[in-house]
Amino acid sequence: MSDKPFVESCSGPCPPLCPETMPGTGACAVSLVPSEDQCRALWDAYDMLPNIRAHSLAVACIATTLARQAASAGFDVDVDAVRAAALLHDLAKTYTIRHGGNHSQLGGAWVQELTGNPALAQGIIHHVHWPFAVDIRSHFLPLSIIYSDKRVKHNRVVSLTERFDDLLHRYGATPDIRQRIGRSFAQAREIEQALVQNLGFDPDADIAHCRGLVE
Numbered sequence: 617m618s619d620k621p622f623v624e625s626c627s628g629p630c631p632p633l634c635p636e637t638m639p640g641t642g643a644c645a646v647s648l649v650p651s652e653d654q655c656r657a658l659w660d661a662y663d664m665l666p667n668i669r670a671h672s673l674a675v676a677c678i679a680t681t682l683a684r685q686a687a688s689a690g691f692d693v694d695v696d697a698v699r700a701a702a703l704l705h706d707l708a709k710t711y712t713i714r715h716g717g718n719h720s721q722l723g724g725a726w727v728q729e730l731t732g733n734p735a736l737a738q739g740i741i742h743h744v745h746w747p748f749a750v751d752i753r754s755h756f757l758p759l760s761i762i763y764s765d766k767r768v769k770h771n772r773v774v775s776l777t778e779r780f781d782d783l784l785h786r787y788g789a790t791p792d793i794r795q796r797i798g799r800s801f802a803q804a805r806e807i808e809q810a811l812v813q814n815l816g817f818d819p820d821a822d823i824a825h826c827r828g829l830v831e
């Protein structure tokens with residue numbers, strides 16, 4: 617795998633697209649489901665800012681908790697894949713802060729190229745809003761990432777209400793944007809309800825351990 621996409625699109629020093637290549641073949645050493653170490657190597661390769669790493673760790677803590685509950689409830693869920701998608705969901709954020717663009721689409725494209733795993737790419741591309749029906753059994757990975765991301769304000773675990781108040785305050789400049797934020801809020805509530813009903817998820821107690829992680 618080459619660093620061509622970065623070289624073509626970035627300005628200034630460009631990080632490598634693949635953090636490590638296989639000896640002999642030169643193929644990228646990132647697995648279909650990247651390990652914790654591989655995700656952290658990607659953070660380094662893509663120069664992820666420290667606050668985005670802290671945010672990603674808290675999101676991954678919540679998503680992993682949900683994935684374990686879903687697996688226990690008999691869902692067909694790959695817990696490691698959910699965790700990897702959560703750790704990588706903002707992989708392109710630093711780049712788009714510096715150069716503009718859509719961080720979820722770009723991050724999803726990079727992760728698809730790095731891992732060859734469309735399930736991870738799908739979860740990253742749609743981590744802001746799921747444009748289909750909220751069916752947590754069929755689409756657990758993307759919906760769990762959306763929900764987990766909306767329970768973390770910067771690096772703090774908060775309620776959906778606190779997170780959305782903050783989003784409205786920071787980004788709600790026009791009626792259009794406020795309407796979009798409202799739709800995402802309604803969707804996050806719908807996902808939360810589905811998690812409560814299907815997994816017996818407790819939105820406070822079950823992720824209390826994620827609070828201590830970064831605060």
Ligand SMILES: [Fe+2]
Pocket residue numbers: 705706709719720743
């Ligand atoms: Fe994001």
